[in-house]
């Protein structure tokens with residue numbers, strides 16, 4: 001594992017795809033010969049800044065099954081930044097559906113921000 005994994009989202013500058021893991025962007029670079037890669041650092045913040053921690057489970061329907069994406073993250077309100085501490089998928093297909101798809105990653109990022117900003121609301125998150 002790359003030390004910046006889960007603190008950073010990697011973005012291919014040539015096609016805009018995004019990845020949670022450094023190894024995945026490295027594979028993408030090799031496969032598509034896209035060598036311009038940028039990282040988006042979600043962990044940049046003041047030392048000692050307060051954060052909120054949350055464990056979020058998102059459900060997805062894939063071919064009639066319900067699969068889950070489990071995210072553990074910290075939100076730093078002052079910096080409005082999210083740090084992903086753990087990301088896991090119940091299904092390989094789900095991972096492929098999400099990683100590498102900029103709009104899905106953005107959707108999840110927006111959803112998490114809403115979650116942290118909406119105090120006291122607990123919903124059954126469903127992203128399709």
Ligand SMILES: [Zn+2]
Nearest residue numbers: 012014015034
């Ligand atoms: Zn690319």
